[in-house]
Amino acid sequence: MKIFFITSNPGKVKEASSLLKPLGIEVEQLKFPYPEIQADSLEEVVEFGIRWLKDKVSKPFFIEDSGLFIEALEGFPGVYSAYVYRTIGLDGILKLMEGIENRRAYFKSVIGYYDGKVHIFVGKVYGKISHEKKGTQGFGYDPIFVPDGYDKTFAEMTTEEKNAISHRGKALKEFHRWLKENLK
Ligand SMILES: O=c1[nH]c(=O)c2ncn([C@@H]3O[C@H](COP(=O)(O)OP(=O)(O)OP(=O)(O)O)[C@@H](O)[C@H]3O)c2[nH]1
Numbered sequence: 614m615k616i617f618f619i620t621s622n623p624g625k626v627k628e629a630s631s632l633l634k635p636l637g638i639e640v641e642q643l644k645f646p647y648p649e650i651q652a653d654s655l656e657e658v659v660e661f662g663i664r665w666l667k668d669k670v671s672k673p674f675f676i677e678d679s680g681l682f683i684e685a686l687e688g689f690p691g692v693y694s695a696y697v698y699r700t701i702g703l704d705g706i707l708k709l710m711e712g713i714e715n716r717r718a719y720f721k722s723v724i725g726y727y728d729g730k731v732h733i734f735v736g737k738v739y740g741k742i743s744h745e746k747k748g749t750q751g752f753g754y755d756p757i758f759v760p761d762g763y764d765k766t767f768a769e770m771t772t773e774e775k776n777a778i779s780h781r782g783k784a785l786k787e788f789h790r791w792l793k794e795n796l797k
């Protein structure tokens with residue numbers, strides 16, 4: 614079975630494909646830009662994106678919005694993670710976190726699948742912001758995020774290792790469970 618993933622982010626496609634392909638689901642990337650509203654929640658961004666896309670894309674598709682929420686920064690960068698990454702980047706976040714003891718943070722992923730109806734799948738992973746960038750794998754903030762129970766960053770993990778515990782891996786597993794039940 615093939616499903617379309619509308620995203621500009623090859624890192625996300627790699628993770629989605631690596632998790633769904635062994636389950637017989639082929640993920641095809643569709644680089645169809647869509648507006649990402651400045652809402653307070655990832656869910657609102659996804660629901661708006663689907664409403665905007667549904668009459669423009671004929672086949673069933675999914676989109677994903679995700680972000681890094683840092684406790685000591687009141688949840689910043691959160692919904693604005695992509696913009697913050699493009700502007701101040703990892704060094705900017707580490708600078709904001711200089712001298713801050715509380716390094717708690719979580720990544721959240723919201724997947725929206727549209728097959729005539731909107732289906733939402735959410736995943737979260739808790740961890741800490743490291744004091745320095747480590748690792749070259751993954752994408753985005755991976756080099757400064759150490760998931761709970763590990764002593765290495767997401768960027769020091771393989772895609773499989775990250776998918777096993779990440780926010781996106783959890784949301785994708787929920788999505789796959791739903792597909793299995795509803796596409797018999
Ligand atoms: O280190 C990271 N590991 C991750 O697993 C991850 N997931 C999200 N993010 C960050 O949050 C933004 C999401 O923004 P986002 O969901 O809008 O994605 P995006 O703009 O890159 O692609 P698109 O799907 O919107 O086309 C991205 O740019 C990244 O900076 C991550 N960083």
Ligand SMILES: [Mg+2]
Pocket residue numbers: 649695
């Ligand atoms: Mg985006």
